[in-house]
Amino acid sequence: MKEDIQKLLFQEIKASNLNGVTRASQIEVFEPKTLEFGDWTSNICMKLAAKSDDNPREIAERLIENLTKEDWITKIEIAGAGFLNFYLSSEQKFSFIEQCLEQKEPFLIQGKVKQRILIEYVSSNPTGPIHIGHGRGAALGSALSNLLSRAGSEVKQEYYVNDQGLQIETLGLSLLLNYLSLDGERIKLPKECYQGDYLKTLASDLKKNEKNKYKFALPEKLPTNFDDWLVLVKKELSDFKELGKFALTKILDGIMTDLKEFNTFHDDFFFESSLFKDSKKSEFHKTLDYLSKKGLSYDKDGAIWYRSTDFGDEKDRVLIRENEAPTYFASDLVYHKNKFDRKFDEMINLWGSDHHGYLPRINASLKGLGYESKKLKTIFIQFVSLIRGKNKVSMSTRSGEFVSLKKLIDEVGVDAVRYFFLERRSDQTLEFDIELAKKKNKDNPVYYIQYANARICSLMKELQERGFNYSHKEGSKALSSLSSAKENELVSQINSYQLTLERCFDKREIHSLCFYLRDLAAIFHSFYNSHPIIDKDDGSRNARIAVSLATQAVIKDGLSILGIGAPEKM
DSSP states (O other): OHHHHHHHHHHHHHHTTOOSOSSGGGSOEEOOSSGGGOSEEEOHHHHHHTTSSSOHHHHHHHHHHHHTTOTTEEEEEEETTTEEEEEEOHHHHTHHHHHHHHOOSOOOOTTOOOOEEEEEOOOOOTTSOOBHHHHHHHHHHHHHHHHHHHTTOEEEEEEEEOOSSHHHHHHHHHHHHHHHHTTTOOOOOOTTSOOSHHHHHHHHHHHHHHTTTTOOOOOSSOOOSHHHHHHHHHHHOTTTHHHHHHHHHHHHHHHHHHHHHTTOOOSEEEEGGGGGTTGGGSHHHHHHHHHHHTTOEEEETTEEEEOGGGGTOSSOEEEEOTTSOBOHHHHHHHHHHHHHHTTOSEEEEEEEGGGGGGHHHHHHHHHHTTOOGGGEEEEEEOOEEEEETTEEEOOBTTTTBOOBHHHHHHHHOHHHHHHHHHSSOTTSOEEEEHHHHTOOSTTSHHHHHHHHHHHHHHHHHHHHHTTOOOOHHHHHHGGGGOOSHHHHHHHHHHHTHHHHHHHHHHHTOOHHHHHHHHHHHHHHHHHHHHSOOSSSOHHHHHHHHHHHHHHHHHHHHHHHHHTOOOOSOO
């Protein structure tokens, strides 16, 4: 409907020889805050007046003369300084309600270009269980994928696995020292090692599978620092690398299980190590050779550097360290090259806010490789603080002081966790109130939304038990009898659903959908509490049931995008 009004206004603007807009999409058409200002409103007359010497109300009068000839518009009012308020016909007003009643498939976002889109999200280091900070990214990534799919896009969801480098060695050493401690060795893990009970569990699993395979004679004086431990175990254990692989596999399996429970499903797990396959013929080395031939890299102090400053970065970046080990930046450069080579129309990175300073160097690397960086969109996700009572819970994978996503799910439930992660803009910090998330009343927004759906299910059951009949056909016919303020408010809120989806799609965000569903539930509960729905008047009963079922259709559809269930009983 918004697009229809935009097109209509654009036609009349051109016919009236007014300047100021070159296409219909430039015309702002929005829903007014209250019903007294119509079903839709536009400020286009003020914008046109700013580009001419005409008065905005005079422009408005020129436009509405022909606009009112449309049979789906009952009235157009000029308000204030020159706002145009549109009032729709009954048939038009209830057209989306009727669509809701007939809906068999999810609502689609109309008029959008179908694209191939890659979304890379979560991608937490496989050195420990996935924690609640990563969980926020998981909720957003999966919900955003659902939303983009509604527009007909082909969406691929990808998890990038950092399975190379020092962190895997550190993980292997952390596991080994816990393994050796099982036999009574008093070993204090260096601060650089990963801590936490999950490593003790992994060590026990290793012991069951391999028994004493990784035992060796320890020196009388044990090492006290990380580097000395690493030198010792590499000397004593020829298969030390297998420990890191064992831990990585177990942890990654756990991450996959937790994500599945969280209604998050990736299409692919892309391993960093795949970029290094076939040694000198690998994708990694081919890329480095390319940079060298193009003069985009140089040797300095035994390291290989990328000329990032040539492409807007604040300083040049190391690709290969003095010890010949590749940097994270080098791997990410090659990985993003791989993304572009797969010919996606759009690529979306969901990164933690601590990576904000990392974006310029990635953009610099893409420019150097000749790619269009505008195809890459990065959404930053701010930190999550878990509030338990009045205390914040500390989170650090290395120290072991973190709350895993699984623990939070077990205590609060998947639906509440996902909603609370999604209801705030991703670039805003989030304080997760665990006590609020567990409440079963209107204070808890996700409970209140789900309760609206359950209420409608109960309503239909009561209808049947009392011997009343209802059909979608009769309900649609009776919609025009809805006239009270609360009925009109509910109809208006339902009608704005698709516009909400379009806004979320255009901005690549989800939180507005959460707010919409919360408001819809509140309006429905108010309508339900103030209007007798099951009564002897067939007309009013059918109309109110129809709008209740339309509410339910929208709630269920919106919750499905969020990855949240719609229980029939609460």
